[in-house]
Amino acid sequence: MQAEWTEETLQRITTENATLKQRVRQLTADNRTLDERLKAARSNLRFQDRRVADLEAQIADPHGPT
Structure with missing residues (x-):
């Protein structure tokens, strides 16, 4: 199946994956801040x-006593 993917498709998926990982890190940090x-x-x-x-x-x- 991977042989059917173009280099452009693989690059796009890799970029999207990196973007999503960064977003997860940001949301995790935001969640920690909001929890605090x-x-x-x-x-x-x-x-x-x-x-x-x-x-x-x-x-x-x-x-009474104060």
Whole structure:
């Protein structure tokens, strides 16, 4: 089957393959970056939730320990 392929076809396939591999690398890096940002956002949200809970507790009992 390969004997039926022209040099031009083989070159085009090789180029497309290299392009796709580069795209996979880029998407993997983008995914890693977005995952790190998501983890940071979740951490910030947990911190804010704890802060809100502390403030609510202070409002509920203004004479209690701070």
